[in-house]
Amino acid sequence: MIRLDELTKVFGTPAGDITAADRIDMEVPEGEICVLLGPSGCGKTTTMKMVNRLVEPTSGRIFIDGTDVTKTDPITLRRRIGYVIQQIGLFPNKTVEENICAVPDLLGWDRKKSRSRAAELLELVALDPAVFLKRFPKELSGGQQQRVGVIRALAADPPVMLMDEPFGAIDPINREVIQDEFLRMQSEIKKTIMFVSHDIDEAVKMADRIAIFDSGKLIQYDTPDDLLAHPKNNFIADFVGGDRTLKRLRLITVEEAMMKDPPRVTADDSLSDAVAKMEEHGHQSIIMVGPRGRARGAIRLSDARGQKGRVGEHYSKLPTTVRINEDLRNAVSAMFSADETWLACVDDDGNYKGYITQRGITHILGATYRDQ
Known part of the structure; x- marks a missing residue:
């Protein structure tokens, strides 16, 4: 579970203070995916980065499974949180196995345990360990690299994952495949995930809950179906699009x-x-x-x-x-x-x-x- 309590971030600039996140209150239940949406500069990425304190909050508190992480050592905290970025960030001089095991190795895991975990995770995303464990990132396709980037964040079995537009750089066909693979994996592992996206269709597909931001404020926080059916105001209605009824087709079996x-x-x-x-x-x-x-x-x-x-x-x-x-x-x-x-x-x-x-x-x- 992730809970943000009156979370605020103010950046000081030569032109004056800018409030990037303004008293954000929200809770992501355990095992759910929350997608943060909004126009550029709205505060969604700042809000997510405050969870692992890549951006330090000006005020407010952040709770993960009931623990106030604003009082936790940032380095220790980040090793307990999976983090996936659009640019993937695999170490080019390390094999797939070594990339996946990077955090477990830092945490002092037994080598046999961490290597076994790497093989399990590759199987989870339909990559044969016998084929891929000893390969280097340059020997993988973009979609394969992205899958490795995702499971690397899972290697130490963190309770929480943060994802910053993780599928944005993938071509549309592979993006659908990887999204489906990720949702299948999530149905098994049930991580608590905060996920930044700019794509309302991706959010509707991936999220249990969607948070829409504007000018540093959280405007609406709802399930995808409620968000599409009951936009809170004209800004939300315009943001989700005039075809919001058609988008709901994805949400009903x-x-x-x-x-x-x-x-x-x-x-x-x-x-x-x-x-x-x-x-x-x-x-x-x-x-x-x-x-x-x-x-x-x-x-x-x-x-x-x-x-x-x-x-x-x-x-x-x-x-x-x-x-x-x-x-x-x-x-x-x-x-x-x-x-x-x-x-x-x-x-x-x-x-x-x-x-x-x-x-x-x-x-x-x-x-x-x-x-x-």
Whole structure:
């Protein structure tokens, strides 16, 4: 847990004092990612650097897991906090293994323990230790260097990590991959993370909570969904963008928006039974499932009404399906690509779990605004 209590930083300049951080009060719960956002010079980076005292606060207090770190030796403090920067900062004359073990070595870890930790961490970010441990930074791609930079910050198992635009220098394709890898890793290790970014889309994807700053002040501190649905003022609304409703698609899973456990038919059912089920539930189509419950196709009411025979003789193949653990952004994209207004929703094994419609997505997005 990180708690900032009335944290203030004033820089003295020839032109007069500048307040870079003005009485910042906020708390990052244990195991969560907090992304700090705002325009250039707003105070977000200064606020983060005060946590490990790379910038000393003018006043206020900083607590990490209940301990007031403003009374801790700065060098000792920094060795207990993981720190990742955009420029990565790997030591070029050291191997990947030696880079990862830099802080554990400073802390006097047993050599066998620290080297084992380096191999574990490489596996965590999908880099084969047998291939990468003895390589030098110049032998890695930019994305691979960034992964090593992230896990180096984790090597001594710090309770807190600070990240200063860690993915900003990576090309868009690799950035998505590394972000996904990092979120998968975070789901396992559950570190408390403060993360500076300039990208609202990255923040929405990565954060449990977002803090938006302006002119040294913390303007709004909220979950991504609440921030997008209920911006506190015009500055926040403008900052998150006019497409803030569309950004929320990333935050809602298909499972949350779908109609669960709808009626279904099998290949051996009669068309008359399929028609009866559709009419009973007011549906224009119904999914045909296989013996194990997997979605195999669909029957439309307009095609089945008045016809005889079995469902298996008349069904149409599904143009596509969407997995229940995907977000609504992927679901909408799949709908548009297939030119459909609804999709069957399946689990990772292809079992039919429900269906999702454009109208249902519109309703779930609009419900939050209606509740204001």
